[in-house]
Amino acid sequence: MGKSRVANNIRKLRFHHHEMTQQELAEKVGVTRQTIIAIENAKYSPSLELAFRIALAFGSPLEEVFSYDSQNDPI
Amino acid sequence: MSYQEKNIAVSLVCYTLVLGYFLTRLSQLHQNGDLNSADLFGLWAVVIVLSIIITIVGAVLMHAGSAIIEVIRTGEEDPKIDDSQDERDKLIDLRGTKVAHLLFSVGVFLAMLTYVFGQPPLVMFALLILSGLAAQALSDIFRLALYRRGF
Numbered sequence: 001m002g003k004s005r006v007a008n009n010i011r012k013l014r015f016h017h018h019e020m021t022q023q024e025l026a027e028k029v030g031v032t033r034q035t036i037i038a039i040e041n042a043k044y045s046p047s048l049e050l051a052f053r054i055a056l057a058f059g060s061p062l063e064e065v066f067s068y069d070s071q072n073d074p075i
Numbered sequence: 076m077s078y079q080e081k082n083i084a085v086s087l088v089c090y091t092l093v094l095g096y097f098l099t100r101l102s103q104l105h106q107n108g109d110l111n112s113a114d115l116f117g118l119w120a121v122v123i124v125l126s127i128i129i130t131i132v133g134a135v136l137m138h139a140g141s142a143i144i145e146v147i148r149t150g151e152e153d154p155k156i157d158d159s160q161d162e163r164d165k166l167i168d169l170r171g172t173k174v175a176h177l178l179f180s181v182g183v184f185l186a187m188l189t190y191v192f193g194q195p196p197l198v199m200f201a202l203l204i205l206s207g208l209a210a211q212a213l214s215d216i217f218r219l220a221l222y223r224r225g226f
Contacts (some may be wrong), residue, residue, distance in 0.1 A: 031161035034077045034222070038163060043225020047162055 004045045005069045011040055013058045013065060029053040078141065078158045079167075080222050085133040087215035093126045094208040101201060115197050119204055126208070167221045175214035182206020 014020040022040070026033045029050060038044035039054075046054065055062045076084075100118055104110040138156070145154035160168070186202035 031163070032077055032157065032159070035161050035163045038225050041225065044163055050162060
């Protein structure tokens with residue numbers, strides 16, 4: 001539980017896309033608004049498929065929407 | 076609170092009520108000193124039927140209540156209630172089920188232990204149904220916690 005190591009720019013991207021609401025984004029990608037809120041607050045890491053759908057909704061590459069904090073990684 | 080959270084909250088209330096009823100009836104039977112297998116199995120049947128009925132009625136009332144609230148809020152005659160499950164809902168559901176199975180397994184093991192250590196079979200059967208109800212209620216609490224705190 002707690003914060004995920006997958007960070008995102010969804011809030012910023014929504015703002016730059018005509019101030020898209022969380023509900024509008026949720027409808028575009030086919031999830032509930034609660035899931036978008038959880039992803040935005042880094043409380044839930046979406047599946048790869050949903051991550052791609054969110055990136056597609058913004059017309060941005062995946063790495064522009066999500067980033068991974070690799071500090072303290074064993075690799 | 077999302078539709079799924081409300082659903083879990085209703086389920087939690089239902090199972091807590093059934094659990095309360097079961098414990099009350101069991102303590103009454105125990106205090107009267109006439110706890111026998113017929114009474115206990117009768118109570119088993121009542122608890123199982125009661126949990127099915129109360130869960131269905133609770134779900135129907137919750138759906139109707141949500142519809143009425145939506146009508147008042149939006150002013151539409153036929154409002155759309157979003158009761159769909161997305162990937163996060165399914166994952167939370169799965170984790171809740173896992174917790175319920177784990178708790179029920181522990182309950183079954185403890186119930187068997189009481190029999191091994193010389194308690195009458197009635198204690199074992201009482202503990203079996205108790206662990207089933209408690210596992211369901213605790214898994215509902217776990218699911219609500221996952222919705223609130225994230226994972």
